[in-house]
Amino acid sequence: MPDRPRYYLTTAIAYANHKPGLHTLYEVIGADVIARWHRLKGDDTRFLTGTDEHSVNIAIRAAEEGLEPRAFVDARVGEFTDAEGALGITPDRFIRTTDPDHVAAAQEMVRRAFANGDIYLGTYEGWYCPNEGFKANSDLHETAAGWQCPNHPDVPLQWLTERNWFFRLSAYQERLERWFLDNPGAVQPDFRRNEMLGFIRGGLEDFSISRAGATWGIPFPIGEDGQTAQREDGSWDPEAGTIYVWYDALINYITGAGFLSDPDAFGRWWPADLHVIGKDIARFHTIFWPAMLWSAGLEAPRKVWIHGFLLLRGGERMSKSRGNIFDPHDMIEAFGSDGTRYVALREVPFDRDAEVSWEAFVRRYNADLANDFGNLVNRTVSMAGRYLGGERPAPRTAPGASALGHAWSETLPAYAERLEGCLLHEALAALWDFVGAANRFVDGEQPWVLAKAAKAGDAEAAARLRDALGDLVEACRVVGLAAAPFLPQTAPRLLAQLGHSFPYGPDGNGGPPILDELAWGGRAAESGTLGFPEPLFPRLDVESVEG
């Protein structure tokens, strides 16, 4: 079997403390589109999503609900996988930081850093909220009475010191800066890259990677004496503490590639081609993570893409704690799974923040999906069926013969380039420019006029009618197929209406290279029977749709 290009991409793992909102799933939808695109291209693709389940905060939340941490996160994980399923997300593995192979991987990474001399015992100092643990100054309020925890203003903060293991991040400052300079595409978009570069140049401090008191976490594998913290019965010495969540969470990306558990797989999948993450965790992924990998003798990821946030009107940040989230289930009910995927990725540029609103989503759905694209397919299938019978008309494929074919030859490369460059909103814009061209083509050709003339015996009109409708059917085919990563449920239904098959599996695997399929006239030689024109995206009445 010839080697296919491989493509390994991940999302950030979701913090399993609340049920997921659209602002969390947004990133997963975008990454799923990229994963599907690579599968459709024929790349050997591995896509990882999952949940981050350790930390003191999780244990506190669980206690608030009267649950053991494990039972608490199990429930959260179920909500997350349900939401992913409802949105057509297709991870090749849904990883949990409580998975046994991940626990082993994180502990091995600590051992490797220790063996490399990058971990040492030190003292961590900071404000400590008895209810939440150590807090950064930026998370606290300074009042006349001193510093306060915003969540527990009545509980006095304590200045505590804790004996912790530290990771020697400072040792990697020069190598990190060189990595940024030598690989300008590794951290993107550019303005995020510049921010991270500035942070590096400002000087890097070592950071603590263990938590002494915490019990809900991965046991720290090394004791203060430098020996293993594992006891003869296999249990871990609680005195060694647990691994700080970031030295746990990031490692999921290599666990999911087979680190430790499957060295052959790991050799094939690592380094990852793409980590898709939010701007709030850019530093961990572009600075801490490469250094952690290098310390263990592994390669840094090839690319980290940093997206923005969904904001409410006025720029207010959406967050679980404020409760001002879009519930994905409400959106799926209104727009369907594909409609939700589309409006989220079209309304929010994948490289920056955007304000979103229910009204804007409805407008976008109606304008792009119902009116422009859905109606194009509907009028095309309807006319072709009525004027030409059930046989699918063939497009004009001779060079220069079809204006739409020519337009497509410019649309496709632009679409692919933007998609592979993570500019998903611009990829859709390119595709929809072509949809507009197809709608204008209909009005220019006026097939209904040609049909009357043909019926009256005008052979020239009959030929022109057949050609125009052939081009239009082909335009619908290539757009529907190209949009399949965004609209995975719609694509097969659309192609069926056109009398074409959709030669890919539910996750996009197993078919011919999509770039071959997307050539204008790529299936022109095949005959087919048109299906019934059924609206793909029913228009929504703005008044009747509740947010």
Add this chain to the structure above:
RNA sequence: GGCGGAGUAGCUCAGUGGUAGAGCAGGGGACUCAUAAGCCCUUGGUCACAGGUUCAAAUCCUGUCUCCGCUACCA
């Protein structure tokens, strides 16, 4: 405070020296294949403000105002 970015039509944005643009929203029209969709036309802007350079500035320079991002251990 430091570094970086932004301020252009009601909204979202493109436009880095040569007569202000797109999409959406609003208004009008012709058509009728279609999901009252599509198509055509159109209203709408002292390009944040003030200076400066230039034959010419949204664009280059200086200053001011406003907003935003980053400025390390919640994740």
